[in-house]
Amino acid sequence: xxxxxxxxxxxxxLIATRAGDAERxxxxxxxxxxxxxxxxxxxxxxxxxxxxxxxxxxxxxxxxLPRGDVVLRDVAGASPSxxxxxxxxxxxxxxxxxxx
Numbered sequence: 001x002x003x004x005x006x007x008x009x010x011x012x013x014l015i016a017t018r019a020g021d022a023e024r025x026x027x028x029x030x031x032x033x034x035x036x037x038x039x040x041x042x043x044x045x046x047x048x049x050x051x052x053x054x055x056x057x058x059x060x061x062x063x064x065l066p067r068g069d070v071v072l073r074d075v076a077g078a079s080p081s082x083x084x085x086x087x088x089x090x091x092x093x094x095x096x097x098x099x100x
Contacts, residue, residue, distance in 0.1 A: 009069065009083070011070060012069035013071045014080055016073075016074065017073065025074055026073065027059075028046060028057045028070050028071075028072055029061075030061065030065065030070045030071075031062065031069075032061045035059060039088060040059050040088055043060075044058070045090070046089055047086065047089055049084060049085045050077050051082055055075050055076060072084075
């Protein structure tokens with residue numbers, strides 16, 4: 001993937017959940033236009049590449065965020081204001097493999 005399609009993103013905020021929380025698990029919230037540029041759709045898995053580690057997370061579209069910013073939930077090894085990149089976990093795989 002070229003640098004044009006995988007421009008760096010800034011971590012605007014981190015969300016850490018607890019065992020009793022209704023919504024848990026790794027998640028990346030980003031704008032629709034930032035996702036579209038990376039060929040990513042809502043609900044897809046992506047690799048979050050941070051300065052210390054990489055982790056799989058689900059993408060959720062949130063157009064209230066400023067362009068170039070993301071919110072990470074339960075992604076270890078990232079801090080606010082750090083720069084990350086996202087890489088689609090599986091190219092060529094349908095989003096809903098059961099629906100052909």
